[in-house]
Amino acid sequence: MNYSFEYIDIILLAMIAGFIFLRLRGILGKKTGFEGKPPPQFQEILKNVQIDKKFKKGSDFDDFAKKEFLTGAKIAYETIITDFSDNDNKLTTSKPLLSKKIFDQFNQALKERDQRGHFAEITFIGINSANIKDHKKIDSILKVTVDFVGEVITCIRDKNKKIVSGHPEKIKKIYDTWVFSRDTRSNNPNWQLIDTLT
Numbered sequence: 001m002n003y004s005f006e007y008i009d010i011i012l013l014a015m016i017a018g019f020i021f022l023r024l025r026g027i028l029g030k031k032t033g034f035e036g037k038p039p040p041q042f043q044e045i046l047k048n049v050q051i052d053k054k055f056k057k058g059s060d061f062d063d064f065a066k067k068e069f070l071t072g073a074k075i076a077y078e079t080i081i082t083d084f085s086d087n088d089n090k091l092t093t094s095k096p097l098l099s100k101k102i103f104d105q106f107n108q109a110l111k112e113r114d115q116r117g118h119f120a121e122i123t124f125i126g127i128n129s130a131n132i133k134d135h136k137k138i139d140s141i142l143k144v145t146v147d148f149v150g151e152v153i154t155c156i157r158d159k160n161k162k163i164v165s166g167h168p169e170k171i172k173k174i175y176d177t178w179v180f181s182r183d184t185r186s187n188n189p190n191w192q193l194i195d196t197l198t
Contacts, residue, residue, distance in 0.1 A: 066132055072191065073146050073180060074130050080193065081152065084110070085122030099181070099194040117159040125151035125171055133177065140184045145197070148176045 076097045083094035084106060091098070091106055098106065113120070127150045134145040151173055155166040166172070179195040182188075 066135075069144060069180075069191075070130050070132065070146070073144075073178075074127050076180075076191070076193065077127065077130070077146075077148055077150065077176075077178070078124055081122070081150070082124050085120045085124075085154075096190055097193055099192045102193050102196070113156075118156050118164060121153075121155040121157065121166075121168060123153040125153065127151075128173070141181060142184060143179060143181045143194075144191075145177060145179045148174075148178065150174050150176070 076094075080094040080097060083091050090110065091103060095103060127148060129147075129149045131147050132144060133147050134143075136143055151171050153167075153169065153171055155168040156164045158164050177197040178193055179197065180191040181194045182191045
């Protein structure tokens with residue numbers, strides 16, 4: 001009889017261990033948070049910004065290259081603004097599109113907003129225009145400056161939901177000048193926002 005009980009104990013322990021293993025695999029196998037891989041909507045950006053072949057030595061940033069670049073830049077602009085308006089106090093989806101300098105600056109602004117007890121309600125309406133102001137290539141570094149005119153509904157509230165600035169229903173025009181850059185020697189085809197000009 002004792003042997004029978006030992007066998008039952010072993011079987012029960014094995015079943016419990018198997019159950020725990022399956023649970024751990026189910027939990028640990030899931031992706032959570034930002035893992036450095038752009039979400040599906042960035043696939044269009046990655047395709048549109050691969051313009052090395054149009055920047056060969058001696059070649060110009062021609063109309064076709066500009067059009068391709070601006071397609072990706074508009075998507076990036078909307079994504080970054082929308083991500084900045086999220087109220088989790090950290091940037092997630094836009095991280096691959098930001099240089100470390102800009103990423104740190106934006107995150108600091110989010111922390112300061114959180115410390116004041118404020119949260120943002122921002123609805124991105126659309127882009128009225130996006131025009132290349134300047135473009136240059138220094139060695140292997142490409143830099144393109146873009147003037148954006150966009151429309152948003154923006155409202156900042158305090159912890160008591162009282163409006164601090166903006167209006168929850170009024171559309172506001174915003175004017176931004178952003179500088180994008182990438183290193184042609186890098187295998188990463190993605191452009192990054194490296195500066196915001198006033």
